[in-house]
Amino acid sequence: MSDLKRVLAAGRGTLDTATVRVLERNLALIDRAIADARRALAADPNNAYLNAHLARTMHQKIDLLRRAATLASTQS
Amino acid sequence: MFIALTVLALLLPQDADTTVAAQRGQRLEVNAHSGDITVHGWSRNAVRVHASLDEHARLEIDQSPNAVSVRSAQRGAPKDADYEITVPTWMGLTLSGVNAEIKVDGVQGPISAETVNGTVTVKGGDGIVSLRSVQGAVSLEGAKGRIDVTSVNDDVTLADVSGELHVESVNGEIRLERVESDNTEATSVNGSILYNGTIRAGGRYHLVTHNGDVTVTVPENADALVAVSTFQGDFESDFPVTVRERRDNRFTFTLGGGSARLELESFQGTIRLKRPGSHPPKSKSDE
Numbered sequence: 076m077s078d079l080k081r082v083l084a085a086g087r088g089t090l091d092t093a094t095v096r097v098l099e100r101n102l103a104l105i106d107r108a109i110a111d112a113r114r115a116l117a118a119d120p121n122n123a124y125l126n127a128h129l130a131r132t133m134h135q136k137i138d139l140l141r142r143a144a145t146l147a148s149t150q151s
Numbered sequence: 152m153f154i155a156l157t158v159l160a161l162l163l164p165q166d167a168d169t170t171v172a173a174q175r176g177q178r179l180e181v182n183a184h185s186g187d188i189t190v191h192g193w194s195r196n197a198v199r200v201h202a203s204l205d206e207h208a209r210l211e212i213d214q215s216p217n218a219v220s221v222r223s224a225q226r227g228a229p230k231d232a233d234y235e236i237t238v239p240t241w242m243g244l245t246l247s248g249v250n251a252e253i254k255v256d257g258v259q260g261p262i263s264a265e266t267v268n269g270t271v272t273v274k275g276g277d278g279i280v281s282l283r284s285v286q287g288a289v290s291l292e293g294a295k296g297r298i299d300v301t302s303v304n305d306d307v308t309l310a311d312v313s314g315e316l317h318v319e320s321v322n323g324e325i326r327l328e329r330v331e332s333d334n335t336e337a338t339s340v341n342g343s344i345l346y347n348g349t350i351r352a353g354g355r356y357h358l359v360t361h362n363g364d365v366t367v368t369v370p371e372n373a374d375a376l377v378a379v380s381t382f383q384g385d386f387e388s389d390f391p392v393t394v395r396e397r398r399d400n401r402f403t404f405t406l407g408g409g410s411a412r413l414e415l416e417s418f419q420g421t422i423r424l425k426r427p428g429s430h431p432p433k434s435k436s437d438e
Contacts (some may be wrong), residue, residue: 108340115418139303
């Protein structure tokens with residue numbers, strides 16, 4: 076959650092609390108998926124599917140953070 | 152040349168209704184902080200704007216060679232404004248809002264529609280079609296071109312669309328019905344994905360979720376190399392498949408000559424192959 080808070084810091088107060096809650100909830104979903112993939116990879120570090128899945132899920136997190144930052148900046 | 156037209160709400164304090172001429176090459180641009188944006192297509196080369204505004208707001212329509220821009224102007228914080236706008240069917244649209252529902256029908260130009268809290272419902276669109284919502288379902292029907300549709304927290308539904316598809320949701324289902332595409336990418340984290348459409352020779356179809364099911368309706372004559380990847384999920388098929396290679400939670404098999412590439416991934420959901428006519432899985436909203 077600290078990632079999102081940092082991203083939103085520049086536009087603090089510009090997004091309504093309901094939107095911030097939705098973004099936080101979805102970020103938490105992605106973080107859980109990342110944790111799942113990391114646990115699986117710890118047991119099988121060379122697994123090509125798991126490595127690709129982790130990378131893709133981390134990209135999804137970056138996309139969501141970027142979206143949150145864009146929303147905060149456009150509504151400020 | 153830049154023309155600004157201000158329509159003061161003289162008859163009713165909160166309503167304005169005006170029509171301006173439109174020229175080829177112009178897009179419609181609307182930004183509504185709160186309220187609904189509804190756009191219809193018609194055969195006239197004109198833009199009709201009906202707006203329901205706060206009593207202290209006024210409707211402003213700016214025209215340039217590239218755009219017809221519609222907005223409400225008022226002092227202080229943005230107020231609710233509902234727009235019902237009719238445009239030439241060829242006109243491109245750029246629609247945005249915060250707490251706004253967006254509906255479009257009968258327009259065959261490029262469409263960009265984005266809201267934070269609200270649904271986006273579009274029938275039509277040609278060229279680059281980009282629809283986005285953070286908290287609201289997004290649906291698109293009857294569009295063709297390069298299509299990019301995203302909802303963060305809700306479902307995404309595409310029906311009777313053709314072209315290059317890029318579809319995403321974090322916490323919603325993705326349903327792609329009667330799709331004609333040779334390049335489809337659909338990604339969710341916590342939702343299921345349904346694909347019912349063409350699998351073209353040489354095409355690429357990549358359907359990925361972490362915590363949902365992936366269901367693909369495979370035509371009888373499909374010609375594809377299918378790669379299935381799952382960590383803790385299952386695989387089910389309506390028809391027998393012969394696994395060619397199995398490695399690292401992934402196996403592949405070939406249908407026909409294997410010309411298209413169908414990559415199906417779910418970390419912990421079920422991946423299903425169905426035949427046309429079999430019952431699709433129920434969506435969350437059906438239950």
